[in-house]
């Protein structure tokens with residue numbers, strides 16, 4: 347149903363998890379490709395210290411990942427001594443879950459006590475200046491799926507999460523994006539770090555040339571199949587949000603390009619960039635914690 351789970355059901359899930367971990371995380375991380383959603387070794391989630399890992403199938407009422415290789419587990423632990431919870435493996439609309447179910451973990455992490463959500467994804471680079479392997483800081487999104495009314499907040503609103511009509515004009519926290527650019531300089535990777543507009547299509551097919559040319563015309567810089575609905579859900583319940591896209595392939599915007607987008611290259615680029623992503627996100631966790639401690 348599009349009604350989604352009740353506040354009480356989500357609170358039960360949160361309490362189930364809180365009873366199994368020691369520190370309350372203040373930052374939640376959704377790991378996309380390259381961050382451990384498709385494989386474990388070397389990914390960010392694997393570098394979380396004092397890790398307590400809870401498989402999605404062991405969490406009552408939690409959905410389970412169906413994408414091959416997606417390791418569905420929550421990883422509680424510390425990054426630079428800061429308590430975090432990472433979603434290793436996310437839920438996508440193309441798997442057959444309604445959007446509210448894809449976003450259920452966001453509300454559960456909110457009820458666990460996070461204040462900030464970091465969302466990572468793999469995406470196709472539509473901006474012609476982007477190269478495979480670039481990291482795009484998400485400045486804003488276009489909710490293509492929402493244009494048809496397909497929205498995680500569809501149906502009755504529960505004020506305990508947030509307002510009926512939440513604003514979306516400041517979805518991607520300005521201060522966090524500023525910090526991210528500073529980190530890019532410190533890590534000497536500012537030549538591969540971009541900032542742009544992301545859009546989410548339902549998938550599972552990749553886009554046609556005509557669709558990509560349309561998206562390019564309306565100012566889209568990267569295209570994926572996630573993130574937007576998770577961010578809408580996060581902003582609805584007043585979480586501060588940072589999101590980044592790992593550009594895993596250049597979008598095919600002309601009819602005479604031979605190559606086609608494929609899942610294998612998405613995984614390969616993820617593996618290639620997992621170290622720098624791990625450093626980037628670890629520093630981000632540290633600096634966001636410092637920023638929020640001083641504010």
Ligand SMILES: Nc1nc2ncn(CCNC(CO)CO)c2c(=O)[nH]1
Nearest residue numbers: 468469470569570571594607609612
């Ligand atoms: N052109 C294009 N390139 C992309 N690279 C990664 N993704 C994100 C989708 N990733 C899927 C399939 O790899 C699995 O989550 C996309 C996409 O949606 N479109």
